[in-house]
Amino acid sequence: MPDSKTPPDAKTPPPPRHDWALFLDFDGTLVPLVDHPRDTRVSAPLRRLITTLDRELDGAVAIVSGRPVAELERLLGPLALPLAGVHGLEWRDAAGGYHSAVEHPERLAACREALADFVADRDGLHYEDKRVALALHYRGAPDRADDCRRFMADWRARLGEGFETVAGKCVIELRPAGVHKGSAVARLLDEPTFRGRRPVFVGDDVTDEDAFREVNARGGLSVRVGRGGETTATCYLDSVQEVLTWLESLPTRTT
Numbered sequence: 001m002p003d004s005k006t007p008p009d010a011k012t013p014p015p016p017r018h019d020w021a022l023f024l025d026f027d028g029t030l031v032p033l034v035d036h037p038r039d040t041r042v043s044a045p046l047r048r049l050i051t052t053l054d055r056e057l058d059g060a061v062a063i064v065s066g067r068p069v070a071e072l073e074r075l076l077g078p079l080a081l082p083l084a085g086v087h088g089l090e091w092r093d094a095a096g097g098y099h100s101a102v103e104h105p106e107r108l109a110a111c112r113e114a115l116a117d118f119v120a121d122r123d124g125l126h127y128e129d130k131r132v133a134l135a136l137h138y139r140g141a142p143d144r145a146d147d148c149r150r151f152m153a154d155w156r157a158r159l160g161e162g163f164e165t166v167a168g169k170c171v172i173e174l175r176p177a178g179v180h181k182g183s184a185v186a187r188l189l190d191e192p193t194f195r196g197r198r199p200v201f202v203g204d205d206v207t208d209e210d211a212f213r214e215v216n217a218r219g220g221l222s223v224r225v226g227r228g229g230e231t232t233a234t235c236y237l238d239s240v241q242e243v244l245t246w247l248e249s250l251p252t253r254t255t
Contacts, residue, residue, distance in 0.1 A: 013223050013235040016250035021194040025203035026065040029225050035139050042075050059193045068130045088184030089132045094193040101179045102132040111155045133175035168205045182210030
């Protein structure tokens with residue numbers, strides 16, 4: 001959980017630098033939040049921006065998201081940058097190799113069936129099957145938040161201590177415990193492409209707090225998108241558009 005309120009001295013981040021290792025959340029950071037994840041679109045200008053960042057930082061740019069890697073590939077293809085999906089439970093490394101931190105995703109099978117029945121009877125709810133995790137969304141029915149929390153808490157108890165629930169913005173995720181965006185960032189920083197650079201993480205939700213803490217501990221820069229709530233981030237930007245404008249300010253190197 002976050003440690004503190006938004007620091008009163010939190011400030012806008014400095015201009016991007018070429019010696020950074022840049023880690024970017026996706027929903028709510030690079031693209032606006034929508035009622036259903038399938039409605040998200042990636043614009044041509046955003047693709048060009050990510051391509052430019054990848055080139056100018058010599059490949060030291062990664063997307064670290066709650067979405068599955070396959071979903072990120074669908075949205076961002078043919079961009080070939082490293083991807084950490086499902087909050088670090090799966091990832092595509094800088095060389096294009098695929099990895100998973102989950103040995104037995106089949107343990108979620110019973111909950112998957114129950115979750116499908118749960119949302120079928122309740123308007124405004126939907127769920128994401130991420131294979132290694134399950135996410136229950138209630139943005140379309142915020143009055144059902146307590147019911148959703150109880151349902152997911154009950155299934156976490158049934159599955160045992162090896163699983164946890166994590167709450168985000170109108171979503172609750174059931175997933176194997178012990179892996180998060182902070183561990184995903186730490187793993188990527190061990191790759192040659194990212195090693196020796198100052199880590200910078202940009203995100204908007206409670207699930208990004210582990211990554212904020214990781215980069216803070218390494219002398220990096222943590223940037224929260226949006227005000228309010230509790231955060232360990234040391235800098236802030238107010239909106240997705242401010243994030244994009246800030247990233248666009250990276251100077252282009254001359255050859």
